[in-house]
Amino acid sequence: MTSRQIKTRPEGMIRIGCSFGFGRSHIAPAITELMRNYPELQVHFELFDRQID
Known part of the structure; x- marks a missing residue:
């Protein structure tokens, strides 16, 4: 792995x-x-009104 392949910020x-x-709440x-802090991230956030395994 080269230094160009190492990313210091999550994306x-x-x-x-x-x-x-x-x-x-959390x-x-x-x-x-x-x-x-990390605008390069994309978040898919799903809320459920049922119990999750």
Whole structure:
């Protein structure tokens, strides 16, 4: 691997799925901060109103 191939900042797609309550209270604030710090990231955030395995 060359130094050009090493990336120091994360980029790409992150997919997150969780319950509505947990997502709203914990994940959404974290995603806001994450995207502020790493605008190269794309986030697919899905909230469910059912129990998740």
